[in-house]
Amino acid sequence: MRALEHLEPERVFHYFEEICRIPHGSGNTRQISDYLAAFAAEHGLQYRQETCGNVIIRKPAAPGYEQADLVMLQGHMDMVAVKTRDCDLDLEKEGLRPAVTGDGKWVYAEGTSLGGDDGIAVAYALAILEDDTLIHPELEVVLTVDEEIGLLGASALDAGDLRSRILLNMDSEDDGIFLTSCAGGATVECLAEAPSEEVSGVVYEWRVEGLQGGHSGSDIHLGRANANLIFGRFLAQVSETAEFSVGDFAGGEKDNAIASGCRAIFVAAPSEARKLEHEAEIFAGMIRAEYAGVDPGMNLVLDRLEQNHARILTSEGKKNLMTLLEHLPSGIQRMMPEMPEMVQTSLNLGVLRLKGTEISLTYSVRSSSAAEKAWLIKRMRDLCGLTGGRCRISGEYPAWEFRADSRIQRIMAETYEEMTGEKPVLTGIHAGVECGILSEKLPGIDCISYGPQMKDIHTPRERLEIASVKKNYELTLRVLEKLAKKNSCQEEGFCVL
Numbered sequence: 001m002r003a004l005e006h007l008e009p010e011r012v013f014h015y016f017e018e019i020c021r022i023p024h025g026s027g028n029t030r031q032i033s034d035y036l037a038a039f040a041a042e043h044g045l046q047y048r049q050e051t052c053g054n055v056i057i058r059k060p061a062a063p064g065y066e067q068a069d070l071v072m073l074q075g076h077m078d079m080v081a082v083k084t085r086d087c088d089l090d091l092e093k094e095g096l097r098p099a100v101t102g103d104g105k106w107v108y109a110e111g112t113s114l115g116g117d118d119g120i121a122v123a124y125a126l127a128i129l130e131d132d133t134l135i136h137p138e139l140e141v142v143l144t145v146d147e148e149i150g151l152l153g154a155s156a157l158d159a160g161d162l163r164s165r166i167l168l169n170m171d172s173e174d175d176g177i178f179l180t181s182c183a184g185g186a187t188v189e190c191l192a193e194a195p196s197e198e199v200s201g202v203v204y205e206w207r208v209e210g211l212q213g214g215h216s217g218s219d220i221h222l223g224r225a226n227a228n229l230i231f232g233r234f235l236a237q238v239s240e241t242a243e244f245s246v247g248d249f250a251g252g253e254k255d256n257a258i259a260s261g262c263r264a265i266f267v268a269a270p271s272e273a274r275k276l277e278h279e280a281e282i283f284a285g286m287i288r289a290e291y292a293g294v295d296p297g298m299n300l301v302l303d304r305l306e307q308n309h310a311r312i313l314t315s316e317g318k319k320n321l322m323t324l325l326e327h328l329p330s331g332i333q334r335m336m337p338e339m340p341e342m343v344q345t346s347l348n349l350g351v352l353r354l355k356g357t358e359i360s361l362t363y364s365v366r367s368s369s370a371a372e373k374a375w376l377i378k379r380m381r382d383l384c385g386l387t388g389g390r391c392r393i394s395g396e397y398p399a400w401e402f403r404a405d406s407r408i409q410r411i412m413a414e415t416y417e418e419m420t421g422e423k424p425v426l427t428g429i430h431a432g433v434e435c436g437i438l439s440e441k442l443p444g445i446d447c448i449s450y451g452p453q454m455k456d457i458h459t460p461r462e463r464l465e466i467a468s469v470k471k472n473y474e475l476t477l478r479v480l481e482k483l484a485k486k487n488s489c490q491e492e493g494f495c496v497l
Contacts, residue, residue: 003098004107007466009127009473016107016123021095024115025081026254028092029053029145032077036122036143043130052156053077053145059129061138065484068137072164072445073128073476074434075121075171076147076154080113080458082253085209087111087460106455106463116464117457118147121170124473128480136480140164147171147434148256148458150187150395154434159441166408166483167442168476169435169449173218173457175468176420178412179449181428182436183217184373184399185366187255188347188380192324192389194317194359199245200309202273204266206234206280208287210297213260213459216348216364217431220258220332225291225298227251227262228352228361232325238283239322242276244268245312246321248354255350256364256432257458262352266302267312277302313354320387321359325352328361328383333376336368343430345372347380359389366430368399400436400447402428408446408479411486415478419471450475 007013024032033053040047046058055077061068081091089097089112097110108114125141128134140162144153172179208227228251235246244266251262268276284300291298313321329347336344345367353360363380367373381391403409409426416424435447452468455461 003100007100007107008470011127011130012123012469012473015126016119017098019119019122020098020109020115023081023091023093023095024077024079025091026078026146026149028081029078033145036077039126045129050156050158052153054153054157055143056162057129057141057143059139059141062135062484065135065137068484069165070138070140070163071136071480071483072140072142072162072167073125074142074167074169074438075118075125076144076434077118077122078146078148079115079117079119080148080254080257081115082257082458082460083112084460100466101463105467106465108463112460113458114462114464116454116462117173118171120452120464120469124170124476127473128476134477134480135484137484144434148254151397151432151434151437152395154437155395155397157437157441159438162442164442165445167435167438167445167447168408168479169433169447170451170476171433172449172451173454175453175465175472176416176422177425177427178409179429179433180406180409180426181368181402182400182433182449183366183368183430184370184397184436185364185432186373186377186396187394188363188365188377189392189394190324190328190361190363190380190384190389191392192320192359192384192387194320194354194357195314196311196317196357197314198309198311199267201267201269203305203307203310204268204276205263205303205305206266207261207263207301207303208298209261209301210299211260211295212297213258214456215431215458216256216258216346216350217366218429220346220348220430221343223294224258225287225295226330226349227259228349229325229330230287231262231264231352232322233287234283235322236326238276238279242268242279243272244276246318247310247312249352250354251352252350254458255362256348257350258348259350259352260459265310265312267310317359320389323387324359324361324384324389328380329376334372339428342428344368345376346430347376366432368428368430370399397432398436398440400433400439403446406446406448408448411482412448412450412475412479415482416475419475419478
């Protein structure tokens with residue numbers, strides 16, 4: 001028996017559970033890409049599978065609606081695959097374990113993130129593609145890879161044969177909030193030398209764990225703790241009163257996820273051990289108090305290990321690490337002047353690693369202003385240069401600008417209000433959405449982004465609201481029917497160019 005087979009819409013949850021069975025974390029999407037290509041072939045649909053793994057599937061218009069503008073249904077097939085410390089799944093090779101909460105309201109995955117972002121878009125698309133009873137225009141379904149690590153699939157997409165004039169991007173997580181613009185961004189990896197040596201002493205493992213984490217775009221304004229920054233603060237503050245060396249360290253899992261945990265090896269001389277333990281205890285109490293309102297589950301631990309030697313950074317390596325963690329900017333840099341409640345520019349230190357003889361700090365940089373984004377990256381480059389290090393830039397993507405004359409925004413808002421009696425919120429977001437890249441590749445395309453209600457995406461607490469899945473699927477079908485029937489410029493009063 002399938003865990004989700006009793007849920008409605010039945011075919012949407014059927015395909016969502018099928019997707020959950022296939023490993024599809026970012027960078028590990030070949031299986032899911034092949035599954036989608038096989039689906040298209042099985043259903044006699046024209047499709048194209050790109051070398052990178054993107055899959056484009058076409059479905060002819062319902063009979064009688066061939067003159068309507070082409071519509072693109074779009075989402076991404078990869079997910080942020082993270083798990084709890086005690087989860088035994090290998091997310092590179094094994095599927096998820098979807099389940100329903102005891103109150104029957106939410107779908108979640110046992111011990112891991114769920115991948116509702118953006119598996120639900122894929123499930124919506126497959127259910128629509130297989131259903132020949134629906135009224136809809138000609139459809140181009142574009143399912144991309146590696147959105148979560150820099151919108152790489154959308155950037156690699158060959159759009160030369162795409163003809164859609166309207167884009168329904170199904171990659172938002174707040175029911176009743178429709179996105180009409182988004183920030184641009186980039187992934188910035190800051191690297192510096194980390195020479196090391198073998199030493200003897202009292203060896204500890206330090207950990208900060210139990211943080212809420214979250215999405216570095218949509219949650220950056222919530223003031224949640226970043227485990228990597230707490231590690232940097234520990235080094236800066238405790239090093240003033242206790243002498244210790246730093247060995248291996250690792251924090252965070254994805255550049256676009258607020259780091260929820262970090263660990264490091266410390267080595268102290270026997271004469272400094274008690275002082276380090278004392279100062280670590282004071283620091284833990286201070287940090288827990290600071291973040292009690294937003295991260296009540298935070299825990300800081302300093303465990304003495306049985307070993308009496310370890311490889312540690314030299315004083316030069318430790319200095320480079322502390323300089324970068326203390327002085328590289330992080331968090332919100334500027335709010336949007338026109339909309340003070342929205343973030344305009346930010347960056348998130350999502351991943352911290354010791355890679356051989358190099359320190360690596362990987363940031364997700366976001367801004368609605370191309371000039372501010374470029375200036376922020378320059379500042380990061382220059383500061384890295386002061387340590388003899390360098391920056392690597394990847395996954396750059398453009399902002400998606402608001403369009404005042406949008407036809408699809410109007411139709412979506414009207415249809416949502418007809419269904420619910422409530423007006424939706426139309427707004428921008430401080431996060432990357434593939435609409436920015438697709439708008440650049442397909443000039444003039446009219447876009448909107450929406451989706452069912454989700455909570456705590458990119459974390460093992462992620463959950464998907466069942467009633468909202470049904471509502472937004474019905475919304476999609478009604479909008480497609482309207483777009484099929486309203487197929488002339490004369491009816492709408494103007495043309496979409």
